[in-house]
Amino acid sequence: MNHFKLFVPKDTTSCSLGADQIADSILEKAEQYDLNIELTRNGSRGLFWLEPLVEVEIGQKRMAFGSVATADVESLLTDLKTGEFAQHPLFLGETEEIPYLKKQQRITFSRAGITDPLSIDDYQNHDGFKGLEKALSVSSQEIVNEVKESGLRGRGGAAFPTGIKWQTVLDAPSDQKYIVCNADEGDSGTFADRMVMEADPYMLIEGMAIAGLAVGADQGYIYLRSEYPMAQQVLDEAINNAIKAGFLGENILNSGKTFHLEVRLGAGAYICGEETSLLESLEGKRGLVRAKPPLPALEGLFGQPTIVNNVLSLAAVPFILAEGGKAYGEYGINRSKGTLPFQLAGNIHQGGLIELPFGYTLRQLVEEFGQGTASGRPVKAIQVGGPLGAYLPESQWDLPLDYEAFSAEGAVLGHGGIVVFDDSVDMSEQARFSMEFCTEESCGKCTPCRIGSTRGVEVIDRIRSGENSEANIELLHDLCDTMEFGSLCAMGGMTPFPVRSAVSHFASDFTPATSQTGGQGND
Amino acid sequence: MTGMTEDSSIITTVIKSWHDRPGALLPILHGIQDKLGYIPSEAIDLIASALRQTKAEIHGVISFYHHFRTTPPGNHQVQVCRAEACQARGSRSLEAHIKKKLSVDYHQTTMDKEFSLDAVYCLGNCACGPNIRISNEIHGRVSNERFDELVDAMTTRPLELQ
Ligand SMILES: Cc1cc2nc3c(=O)[nH]c(=O)nc-3n(C[C@H](O)[C@H](O)[C@H](O)COP(=O)(O)O)c2cc1C
Ligand code: SF4
Ligand code: FES
Numbered sequence: 001m002n003h004f005k006l007f008v009p010k011d012t013t014s015c016s017l018g019a020d021q022i023a024d025s026i027l028e029k030a031e032q033y034d035l036n037i038e039l040t041r042n043g044s045r046g047l048f049w050l051e052p053l054v055e056v057e058i059g060q061k062r063m064a065f066g067s068v069a070t071a072d073v074e075s076l077l078t079d080l081k082t083g084e085f086a087q088h089p090l091f092l093g094e095t096e097e098i099p100y101l102k103k104q105q106r107i108t109f110s111r112a113g114i115t116d117p118l119s120i121d122d123y124q125n126h127d128g129f130k131g132l133e134k135a136l137s138v139s140s141q142e143i144v145n146e147v148k149e150s151g152l153r154g155r156g157g158a159a160f161p162t163g164i165k166w167q168t169v170l171d172a173p174s175d176q177k178y179i180v181c182n183a184d185e186g187d188s189g190t191f192a193d194r195m196v197m198e199a200d201p202y203m204l205i206e207g208m209a210i211a212g213l214a215v216g217a218d219q220g221y222i223y224l225r226s227e228y229p230m231a232q233q234v235l236d237e238a239i240n241n242a243i244k245a246g247f248l249g250e251n252i253l254n255s256g257k258t259f260h261l262e263v264r265l266g267a268g269a270y271i272c273g274e275e276t277s278l279l280e281s282l283e284g285k286r287g288l289v290r291a292k293p294p295l296p297a298l299e300g301l302f303g304q305p306t307i308v309n310n311v312l313s314l315a316a317v318p319f320i321l322a323e324g325g326k327a328y329g330e331y332g333i334n335r336s337k338g339t340l341p342f343q344l345a346g347n348i349h350q351g352g353l354i355e356l357p358f359g360y361t362l363r364q365l366v367e368e369f370g371q372g373t374a375s376g377r378p379v380k381a382i383q384v385g386g387p388l389g390a391y392l393p394e395s396q397w398d399l400p401l402d403y404e405a406f407s408a409e410g411a412v413l414g415h416g417g418i419v420v421f422d423d424s425v426d427m428s429e430q431a432r433f434s435m436e437f438c439t440e441e442s443c444g445k446c447t448p449c450r451i452g453s454t455r456g457v458e459v460i461d462r463i464r465s466g467e468n469s470e471a472n473i474e475l476l477h478d479l480c481d482t483m484e485f486g487s488l489c490a491m492g493g494m495t496p497f498p499v500r501s502a503v504s505h506f507a508s509d510f511t512p513a514t515s516q517t518g519g520q521g522n523d
Numbered sequence: 524m525t526g527m528t529e530d531s532s533i534i535t536t537v538i539k540s541w542h543d544r545p546g547a548l549l550p551i552l553h554g555i556q557d558k559l560g561y562i563p564s565e566a567i568d569l570i571a572s573a574l575r576q577t578k579a580e581i582h583g584v585i586s587f588y589h590h591f592r593t594t595p596p597g598n599h600q601v602q603v604c605r606a607e608a609c610q611a612r613g614s615r616s617l618e619a620h621i622k623k624k625l626s627v628d629y630h631q632t633t634m635d636k637e638f639s640l641d642a643v644y645c646l647g648n649c650a651c652g653p654n655i656r657i658s659n660e661i662h663g664r665v666s667n668e669r670f671d672e673l674v675d676a677m678t679t680r681p682l683e684l685q
Contacts, residue, residue, distance in 0.1 A: 012661055188645045188649060189645075191647040194647040228647060267553070267590035268589035269589060284549055285548075302545060302546075343650070351651065374612070383607055419607050433610070
């Protein structure tokens with residue numbers, strides 16, 4: 001009997017490109033071809049330009065085919081049957097040898113695309129729950145010490161040291177504490193949180209359970225954006241499975257310790273990614289940003305001490321516990337320790353997830369990994385760090401990707417999203433969008449953000465139509481200052497970053513002659 | 524009307540399953556919208572009294588979030604990603620095409636109630652833009668022609684281009 005083990009990812013990207021139809025077609029045709037096929041719906045490897053990526057296990061190795069269309073299924077199965085699969089036009093060789101993947105150092109994404117996301121056996125066979133077992137054998141303070149030792153800094157954008165946050169919550173006296181996972185991932189150009197949740201949900205669950213043990217919290221919430229229906233499905237199922245298997249709920253692994261976990265959905269508000277707005281939303285209110293202090297670590301959800309951490313921060317924790325904080329901290333440079341999953345998006349030939357230690361450059365990512373734009377035209381601008389991040393011109397593409405190096409240039413790494421634009425982009429239109437986005441998404445609490453962004457759109461419109469350009473550009477700079485220094489949170493405070501970078505690095509797009517047609521960027 | 528009572532009982536069931544849990548309002552609103560497609564005004568009274576909040580407070584929450592709607596949607600809910608990574612792949616022209624094809628603007632529903640159109644800011648599929656979501660399915664690399672195919676497959680009587 002011809003027996004084959006096949007893998008077709010079930011994640012948002014692969015399904016958005018037809019993976020479900022391919023999986024159906026494989027099963028349907030298998031009978032016809034008298035093939036005995038064991039099909040696993042794995043997570044994605046994050047090589048998104050190759051999705052849907054179909055893998056076949058041959059011996060101990062996995063061979064890749066991509067990107068596969070339903071029309072290719074027949075020839076693929078025929079070639080498998082005859083053993084001539086290496087001749088297939090979509091054959092990519094051994095998956096692990098694809099340079100894009102081979103050049104990465106995957107810690108957080110070590111299992112992504114390899115395992116069945118919902119199989120606890122798979123998870124355990126790939127080092128899963130070792131961190132939790134370790135955490136159950138040591139004191140709360142020892143857990144926090146490991147996280148401190150790792151040098152892990154929050155991956156949600158602000159890069160605050162995770163160990164210090166945990167220490168604050170551990171030291172706060174209270175009978176009720178909470179662990180909140182920020183899975184709002186609102187930044188355009190980012191999908192690493194989504195990939196964790198869809199490809200390796202138990203890692204996040206394990207990280208949150210460890211956080212609970214570290215600070216004495218018995219309740220956790222994952223605040224998930226409503227734009228991620230597939231992640232919601234996977235998480236709900238994974239949580240149920242983990243409870244049944246004894247890794248969550250009462251008496252975890254017979255330790256007498258309890259940790260309950262629940263997914264709560266956001267409702268399409270970018271500002272609810274800001275941690276205090278998120279907490280308001282979880283409490284059932286409008287997502288108005290709270291003034292700090294008090295810190296959420298001391299007075300967070302329902303007024304109780306609360307850890308709010310990004311998905312990737314929590315997902316790094318199982319490794320840190322299992323292998324030691326020191327092992328994690330050996331990756332990276334300067335004060336940027338560990339790895340960061342960069343997300344290559346926008347107009348890019350080879351978009352996807354690239355987990356690397358800090359210290360590479362944008363140019364390496366975009367040119368070596370990304371192989372330039374999808375359109376084949378020259379790259380003009382790269383926006384790093386989401387809608388509040390600066391647009392970088394070519395002169396800044398050699399900066400090392402590290403938190404401090406970026407902030408010295410008025411730029412941010414944020415959540416690691418990299419959005420590439422080719423030379424057809426009109427940067428005045430992008431600057432206008434930044435302001436418009438702020439008007440749409442401002443929580444409305446403070447004037448510089450709420451009114452400032454509305455004025456910003458108007459001023460940029462005047463500049464774009466050539467009305468008094470110079471005076472209006474000056475006005476725009478003043479407005480940016482007001483927003484930056486007068487806003488309560490980074491929504492209003494950082495919207496000026498993309499706007500100013502567009503004005504100063506791509507000035508010719510703001511002169512009347514070219515602003516409507518998309519002129520060349522200059523520096 | 525029988526419809527009203529059916530709706531009321533759905534609303535009451537959703538409220539009952541959540542009202543004594545912390546932070547119940549958003550899950551209740553999601554539960555109702557998932558089942559009815561929107562939050563009818565009668566729901567607001569029922570939620571307000573169950574949670575001991577004012578109607579104005581419930582209204583305030585509903586209007587804060589883009590996701591919640593107080594009018595029935597079309598049979599197919601189309602969301603177009605307007606965020607940067609999709610812009611870099613031509614979402615602005617796709618957006619214009621979709622508005623023209625459906626003859627509606629954002630926050631509107633077609634006359635035949637088949638499609639409602641909304642904007643969304645990122646669907647997490649940013650390496651394969653431009654992206655749209657139709658109900659719970661996300662579609663990547665959507666060209667104008669691809670959008671027309673998707674629409675035609677969903678409509679029994681294809682829409683006329685103006
Ligand atoms: C406007 C705004 C949006 C934000 N969106 C997110 C988000 O989507 N996900 C996230 O993890 N953090 C987001 N943050 C950062 C959070 O406020 C907070 O710093 C983070 O959740 C803390 O977790 P970390 O220390 O693990 O990074 C946002 C901040 C601001 C100001
Ligand atoms: S800066 Fe904007 S989003 Fe932040 S608190 Fe002020 S109004 Fe709200
Ligand atoms: S920007 Fe459109 S999916 Fe992320």
